[in-house]
Amino acid sequence: MSVLRRVTGLGSAGSLALAVLAGGGVLAATAGPRQAQATGARALQQTMNGVTPLDKTIVAGSSWGRVNATMESATGNMADQNLALADAGDVSTQLHRDFSTGPLRLTPPSTDWFGMNPGLYNVVTPPPSLKGLPAKLEVSYRYPVAGHLRLVAGSMPDTAPPPTSNSSQEVYDVQVVVTRQTARTFALRPGSHLTIGGLLVITMPGRLTTVRLDVTGIVEPADPGSSFWTADPLLAAPALDRVGGGATWEGAVIADPGESDMVQRIFGPAFLLFQWELPTDTTRLHGQAQGLYNQVNQLTNRTPALTGPLAPLANALSVSSGLVQPLAAFVQTSNDVNVLLWIVYAGLAVAGAVTLLLAARMIAARRSAELTVRRARGASLWQLFWLATRGAAVACVPAAALAWAVAVLLVPGAAPPGPAAWWPGIAALAFAAAGPGLAAAWQHRLPRRGNARRRWPWLPRVVFEVTACAAAIGGITVFRTQGATGLYASAAPVLVAIPAVIVALRLYALLLRGLARASARGRGVIGFLGLTRAAQAPVTLALPAMTLVLALTLAAFTGMVRAAVVRGETAASWQATGADVVVASGQLGISPSAVRAIAAVPGVRHAASALIVPLTISDGMQVVTAIVVDPASYAALVASTEGFSGVRPALLTQTRGQGAIPVLASPQAAAYLGRTGSTIFAQEGLPALRVQVSGELRSTPALPAGGAFIVLPMSAIRGVSGPPPVNLMLLTGPSIDMTRLNAAVQATMPGADAPAITTRSLALQGLTQAPLQQGTFLLFTLAIAYAAALALAVMLLELTLGAADRDLTTARLAAMGLTEGQRVRLVAVEVIPSIAAAAVAAAACAIALPWLVAPAIDLSVFTHSAAPVPLRPDFASFTLLLAVLFAITIIALAYGMRSGRGRGVAVTMRT
Numbered sequence: 001m002s003v004l005r006r007v008t009g010l011g012s013a014g015s016l017a018l019a020v021l022a023g024g025g026v027l028a029a030t031a032g033p034r035q036a037q038a039t040g041a042r043a044l045q046q047t048m049n050g051v052t053p054l055d056k057t058i059v060a061g062s063s064w065g066r067v068n069a070t071m072e073s074a075t076g077n078m079a080d081q082n083l084a085l086a087d088a089g090d091v092s093t094q095l096h097r098d099f100s101t102g103p104l105r106l107t108p109p110s111t112d113w114f115g116m117n118p119g120l121y122n123v124v125t126p127p128p129s130l131k132g133l134p135a136k137l138e139v140s141y142r143y144p145v146a147g148h149l150r151l152v153a154g155s156m157p158d159t160a161p162p163p164t165s166n167s168s169q170e171v172y173d174v175q176v177v178v179t180r181q182t183a184r185t186f187a188l189r190p191g192s193h194l195t196i197g198g199l200l201v202i203t204m205p206g207r208l209t210t211v212r213l214d215v216t217g218i219v220e221p222a223d224p225g226s227s228f229w230t231a232d233p234l235l236a237a238p239a240l241d242r243v244g245g246g247a248t249w250e251g252a253v254i255a256d257p258g259e260s261d262m263v264q265r266i267f268g269p270a271f272l273l274f275q276w277e278l279p280t281d282t283t284r285l286h287g288q289a290q291g292l293y294n295q296v297n298q299l300t301n302r303t304p305a306l307t308g309p310l311a312p313l314a315n316a317l318s319v320s321s322g323l324v325q326p327l328a329a330f331v332q333t334s335n336d337v338n339v340l341l342w343i344v345y346a347g348l349a350v351a352g353a354v355t356l357l358l359a360a361r362m363i364a365a366r367r368s369a370e371l372t373v374r375r376a377r378g379a380s381l382w383q384l385f386w387l388a389t390r391g392a393a394v395a396c397v398p399a400a401a402l403a404w405a406v407a408v409l410l411v412p413g414a415a416p417p418g419p420a421a422w423w424p425g426i427a428a429l430a431f432a433a434a435g436p437g438l439a440a441a442w443q444h445r446l447p448r449r450g451n452a453r454r455r456w457p458w459l460p461r462v463v464f465e466v467t468a469c470a471a472a473i474g475g476i477t478v479f480r481t482q483g484a485t486g487l488y489a490s491a492a493p494v495l496v497a498i499p500a501v502i503v504a505l506r507l508y509a510l511l512l513r514g515l516a517r518a519s520a521r522g523r524g525v526i527g528f529l530g531l532t533r534a535a536q537a538p539v540t541l542a543l544p545a546m547t548l549v550l551a552l553t554l555a556a557f558t559g560m561v562r563a564a565v566v567r568g569e570t571a572a573s574w575q576a577t578g579a580d581v582v583v584a585s586g587q588l589g590i591s592p593s594a595v596r597a598i599a600a601v602p603g604v605r606h607a608a609s610a611l612i613v614p615l616t617i618s619d620g621m622q623v624v625t626a627i628v629v630d631p632a633s634y635a636a637l638v639a640s641t642e643g644f645s646g647v648r649p650a651l652l653t654q655t656r657g658q659g660a661i662p663v664l665a666s667p668q669a670a671a672y673l674g675r676t677g678s679t680i681f682a683q684e685g686l687p688a689l690r691v692q693v694s695g696e697l698r699s700t701p702a703l704p705a706g707g708a709f710i711v712l713p714m715s716a717i718r719g720v721s722g723p724p725p726v727n728l729m730l731l732t733g734p735s736i737d738m739t740r741l742n743a744a745v746q747a748t749m750p751g752a753d754a755p756a757i758t759t760r761s762l763a764l765q766g767l768t769q770a771p772l773q774q775g776t777f778l779l780f781t782l783a784i785a786y787a788a789a790l791a792l793a794v795m796l797l798e799l800t801l802g803a804a805d806r807d808l809t810t811a812r813l814a815a816m817g818l819t820e821g822q823r824v825r826l827v828a829v830e831v832i833p834s835i836a837a838a839a840v841a842a843a844a845c846a847i848a849l850p851w852l853v854a855p856a857i858d859l860s861v862f863t864h865s866a867a868p869v870p871l872r873p874d875f876a877s878f879t880l881l882l883a884v885l886f887a888i889t890i891i892a893l894a895y896g897m898r899s900g901r902g903r904g905v906a907v908t909m910r911t
Contacts, residue, residue, distance in 0.1 A: 016672065021359050022432035022791060023399035025352045028786045029424035030407035032348070032779065036341055038414035039775025040334060046290050046771050047330050048282035055322025057227040057279050058099055058106075058296075060091075060304060062316045062594060064116075064264060064272035074312030082264040083274070085143065085257070088114045090312055092276055098305045099278055102295035103288075104323075107279045113148070113228055115275045116141035116260075118267030120250055124195040124210075129187035133240075135249040137196055139174060139211070139267070140235055143257045148228040152180065154190030154217030157256030167209045168174060169197075172266050176253035177217040181237035186251060188215050201244040205378040211266060213253055227277050273514070280323065288417060289334055300324060310691060336861040337772055339483065339490075340561060344554065344783045346491035349424075351550040355790050359545060360435030364443050371440050377596040381441040389437030441558040451525060465502045472498040476852055483856045493557050493853050496845050497549040504841040526826050531833075544794050545838050548885075551791035552842035552878040557849055558780040559877020565773070565862045568869035573764035574642045575865065578701035578728035581741065585755040589725035594748035594755075598729055601744055603736035609726040610702045611717075615680040615689075615710075622672045623682065624665075625709040626724075627702045628717060638701055640732040645697040652694070652713045660692035661716045669708040670696055690715060701730055729755075773862050788881050795835075795889050828890070839882050846873045 048056070064083075071081050073805060092112045100106050120136035127135075142148070157175030164171045178188055186194070197210040220238060221229050230476055238251030255263055264272065285292065299319050306314040364371075371384055379387075415421045472495040479492030486609045516531035583590065590598075590609065599607035611628040631649035638647045652662055665673060670693050671679075679690050691712060703709050731741075738759070745755060767773070850871035859869035 013785075017793075018359060018363065018392060018432065018436075019395045021356060022396035022429060023403040024786065024789060025356065025428035025432060026400040026425045027403035027407050028348060028352065029428045029780075031411055032345060032782070033420050033424065034407060034411040034414045035775065035779055035782070036338075037416045038411055039290065039771060039779070041285070041414060042775065043334075043771035044285060044292075044330060045282075047326055050283065051282070051323065051326055053228065053279065054227045054230040055326070056282055057231075057277050058319065058321045058323075060278075060317045060319050061275040062274045062318065064268035064274065066316045067267070067274060068314040068862055069315060070312055077285035082261050082268065085260040087310060088143065088260070088276075090308075091306065091313065092278070094306050094310070095276055096278055097303055099299055103285070103291045104295050104716075105281045105284075105848045106436075107281045110147065111173075111226075112278045113277070114143045115231070115277065116263055116267075117232065117273045117275070118263070119271055121196040124197050126249075127187045127194070128183065130249050133247055133249055135186070135251070137194065137213070138232075138234065138252045139176065139196075139213070139255050139263065140232060140252045141255045141260065142228065143260065145254070145257060148222055148226065149177075149254075150222050151177075151217040152218050152220050154215070157214075157216045157259070159258050160214075160256070160262055163171050163385045169210050172211045172262065173214055174211055174255055174259060174262065174266070175214045175216050176255050177219045178215055178251075178253050179236055180220055182251045183215075183218050184252070185238045185249065188218075190215060203361060209266060219254070227279055231275070231277060245872045251877075276317075280321075284784075289327060289330050293324070293331050296321050296323045296327060303491045306736070333772065333861050336858050337776055339672060339857060341779060343492040343493050344558065344779065347494035347550060347554040347557070348783055348786060350491055350494055350552065351547055351787060351790050352428065354434050354550065355545040355793055356428075356432050357439075358547060358794060359432075360392075360439040363392065364439035366445065367436075367440065369623040370496065371444055375444045376473065378495050381445060384444055385437035385441040388439070388440040389434050392436045396429060396433045400425070447868055453658050465554045469499045469502060472496065477682050480855045482854065489729055493849060494550055494553055496848055496852060497546065497553045497841065500841040500844050500848075501546050504549075504837045504844075508833065508837040526829060531829060545834060545841070547794040548791055548838040549841045549845065551787040551794070552838065552882060553845040553849070554787045555784050555878040555881050556842065556846040556874055557853070558784055560846070560849060560871055560874040561859065562780060563874050563877075564859055564871050565758075565777075567763060568859060568863040568865070569767040570866070571643050571867065572767060572863040572865040573760045574644070574701075575699075575704050575867065576763045577758055577760040578644075578704040579637065579641060579732050579763075580734075581731040581736055581738075582758040583729040583731070583741075583745065583755045584758070585727045585749075588728045590755055591725055591727060591748060594745065595726065595729060597744040597748050598731070598741065601731075601737055601741045603733045604731050605635070605733040606637040606640045606731070608634040608702075608730045610634070610728045610730070611714075612702065612728050617672055619682050622708070624669045624672060625703060625707065626680075627700065627709055627711045628714055629702070629711060630714050634702075634711070637730055637732055639733040641701050644699045644701050644704075647697070647700070647711065648695065652711065654713070654715070660690045661712055662694035664695045664697045664700075664711040665693045666697055666700075666706065666709050669693075669710050672708060673710070702728060767863060770862070784877075784881075788884070791881065791885055792888060795885050796892065831889060832886075835882075835886055842882070843875065844877055846875055846878065849873065 067083060068081055093109065094192050096106055096109050097113055101434055106112075117140055118138060123135040123137055126133065138581075154177070157177060160173050160175050163173075178186075181191065188194070192215040194213045195210060196213065197208060223229070224236065232252060233239065234250055234252040235254065238249055241250050242246045300321055302319075304314045304317055304319060347718070367388065371379075371388070374387070375384065406427075475492045475495045476490050478489040482489065512531050519531060581604075589611075595609050598604075608629060611626075613623050613626050613628065615626045616622070617624065631647070631652040635647040635649045638644055647664065651664060654662055663673075671695055673691065679688050689712075691710065693710075697709075697711060699706055700709065700711060702711075738757075742757065745757065749755060850873060854871050859871075860866065863869060
């Protein structure tokens with residue numbers, strides 16, 4: 001221990017305390033950014049996993065006419081020029097090389113493909129399997145096809161024969177393959193033939209082109225989820241198109257890769273699209289989301305880099321990608337989350353710096369006698385600074401290295417890019433090591449001449465306090481108007497602690513002096529002495545109070561945000577589903593037996609059925625959604641939900657003699673209907689109904705998306721013969737048995753007629769388990785833990801700073817006859833008011849925080865909803881922390897009094 005004291009000048013306890021503070025600062029400064037980076041990487045990966053393979057592709061597209069015109073303009077050759085297959089492959093190679101320069105990597109070149117699509121053309125003689133329906137086919141071209149499809153019957157196409165022509169038409173034979181689904185629908189097999197026609201060749205006006213498709217083989221997708229198949233859904237399977245009043249079968253066939261020139265000759269002069277598809281590799285993303293977005297956005301907004309004879313072709317290409325929108329949305333979400341993290345980091349940085357400053361002051365005070373002797377022997381301020389810094393570094397550097405290793409082990413493989421990976425930890429270490437030296441040099445500087453006695457000794461403090469308040473107000477103003485722009489503005493939510501502490505200390509001293517004067521009139525000395533000593537130490541308490549209020553304010557902020565997000569997610573889940581469980585049917589509706597069985601499921605507290613039907617208003621210009629319900633059960637269910645307008649059954653009760661049916665309408669529907677009676681016509685067999693708006697509903701569980709809707713009683717349609725069954729059931733209850741519910745649905749409406757079941761718990765789970773939210777809340781928890789550790793360190797340091805003077809005072813009072821119980825009460829009266837002042841200041845900050853930060857914080861990023869997420873004061877988040885600190889303070893004081901009992905009064909006074 002003597003060697004440690006000689007090297008550090010602190011002793012074991014002081015060295016351990018400083019090492020813990022320095023290590024904690026480095027750990028927080030290193031682990032925090034790493035955890036944020038890891039959270040962002042997981043969220044980005046999850047976002048990319050949810051993007052379809054088609055959207056993960058970078059597409060360079062053009063048309064045959066545009067490519068032909070561009071190449072003609074560049075070469076001066078006015079004749080039609082088809083793109084050679086070798087040139088198309090060369091374009092793919094050059095595009096792959098050009099698009100690979102960035103954090104977003106492409107899949108191997110073997111997965112790239114080139115395609116041509118001429119669109120749909122009529123089948124001259126549709127096959128009998130279509131039962132008289134017309135058909136259209138497109139001759140799709142893909143290169144290469146190896147690795148994308150497997151031959152299951154027949155053979156792959158061969159080189160097609162040359163076309164035959166006469167004065168009126170030109171006939172082409174194109175060998176193709178089809179998928180199993182297409183072959184089944186069109187009754188095709190190897191050797192089958194289909195003819196498409198009607199192509200007008202521009203170069204020979206009036207001549208029709210007829211294409212006979214010779215099916216040589218049946219294939220199946222080798223990678224059905226790839227863009228090779230999903231870029232054109234008709235390629236894998238035909239579809240029945242019902243648009244335009246009639247039904248038409250649409251499908252696609254695949255031409256042989258060697259028929260590139262023929263496909264262009266046939267379809268190019270009419271209409272032919274080119275596309276180069278380059279899939280991206282999002283399984284192992286490199287870099288930040290902003291860098292990925294910048295790369296994709298740049299690729300889609302510039303001309304591709306092509307070289308050689310194909311260089312002019314670049315001007316005919318337009319690049320697009322489905323990654324632009326999800327990456328842009330993710331970047332915006334990350335920026336909104338980073339605002340919160342910056343606020344937390346700024347608060348932790350300020351609180352940590354003040355705590356280290358307090359520790360430096362304590363160390364300088366402990367070494368004051370030693371440094372005074374060295375100063376008297378001729379040591380310079382630089383030598384004192386180096387002596388104190390060297391001793392602190394001996395304790396801080398090993399602790400910082402250990403903390404850095406722990407941070408790397410806790411969050412492996414995740415480091416923010418650039419200086420953010422190392423400078424926060426180095427800054428914390430440098431501040432912890434240099435702080436004691438700076439405090440020692442400042443304490444032993446020579447006094448200035450002429451300043452032995454100031455005329456207004458209070459002036460410097462007033463100027464400092466006014467300047468600090470002005471700086472804090474400025475930071476808060478910048479934060480409210482411009483957001484978290486930089487460290488200064490980001491610290492605005494904790495800058496509110498500065499004026500709160502200054503006002504609290506001013507009122508603290510004033511109030512305690514008044515209480516001390518009042519207690520002086522009594523016979524006891526405990527209150528007078530304790531309050532007087534507490535009132536004389538507001539300047540000494542400034543740093544501890546500032547750090548304590550900062551820590552409590554940070555805890556209040558994180559608790560406030562967490563509580564607001566939880567409330568917002570709960571509200572969003574209600575708005576997404578409308579009830580705890582929603583059972584929605586398709587065309588057949590929910591039978592009465594199913595309604596009874598579903599309502600009897602264990603855990604269901606309220607059940608309501610509804611018929612959702614679109615209605616047309618008599619003017620024929622507007623459509624409203626009618627929600628036909630039983631008023632009593634629906635009102636009870638609405639009352640058990642959150643965030644929806646209440647329903648009064650009396651407003652849906654039709655009185656005798658009332659001609660119109662009373663309805664509750666949304667504001668939009670009420671504007672359509674007016675207050676007078678209006679006639680609406682049903683679209684599903686209901687007769688015309690005359691309704692009158694008896695009240696308004698801004699939202700309702702049966703239609704949580706809102707819009708133009710009306711709620712009318714079931715009695716309005718009971719007189720109709722055979723009304724359709726309900727098609728919606730809403731259930732509420734905290735613990736609905738989903739197993740029994742599924743069994744009841746399957747038992748009453750089995751097979752394809754079974755309704756779809758949606759649960760609010762799944763919607764809420766999708767919000768709460770999002771990686772960004774989980775990572776952000778984890779960082780909040782770590783921030784609260786670090787703030788609690790700082791607050792505890794501050795309380796212990798505050799007790800340590802006044803320990804010597806407090807022991808001497810209690811020893812003198814003991815010599816005067818005060819008992820041990822009186823001395824304990826005296827110490828409690830001296831210390832507890834400072835904690836109470838910090839609690840009052842923290843409460844004031846918690847009340848002001850929602851008003852201060854609301855304009856610059858958008859918490860809807862967590863709820864995925866446009867609805868605002870209001871902030872409210874949260875006292876519970878720091879009340880528990882304050883109670884723990886208060887208990888630890890009492891325990892520490894009691895331990896100090898007990899440990900001093902063994903030394904005796906005389907020993908304490910001599911020491």
